[in-house]
Amino acid sequence: MAVVKSKLLKQLSDNYPNFLKKDLEKFTNIILSEIKRSLKRGDRVELRGFGVFSTNTQKARISRNPKTGEKVNTPEKKTIHFKMSKDLFKKINNNEE
Structure with missing residues (x-):
């Protein structure tokens, strides 16, 4: 199952009901745009x-x-490289939540 932005926003709104959905969406968009x-x-x-x-x-x-x-x-191009943290590696391999 892929994580899509709409499901992420739904999970955030369920976990933090005191925040408005539009504020959570704006927050998520800011984080993603800063990463980009x-x-x-x-x-x-x-x-x-x-x-x-x-x-x-x-x-x-x-x-x-x-x-x-x-x-x-083929021209020169940039690619994105991701390296997971040790904590995430342990959680994935030990089935921790």
């Missing part, structure tokens, strides 16, 4: 107890189209 902005700048984002997001740069290269076998130039 930091990654775009090339900064590292660390969420203690959860993990670290960082960007890697893939160099430009010549790759092949698997269907036709022709050579294709």
Whole structure:
């Protein structure tokens, strides 16, 4: 099951009924946009107890189209790398909540 933003907001509103849904949505949007902005700048984002997001740069290269076998130039691009924290690793592997 994937975690989608609407389900996350529903869970937050169920756990914190004294907050308005629109405020929780605004809060969630601010957090996600700040993570995106930091990654775009090339900064590292660390969420203690959860993990670290960082960007890697893939160099430009010549790759092949698997269907036709022709050579294709692939430009340089950034990818996102995630490394989970030890706490999250333990929770996942020990089935802790």
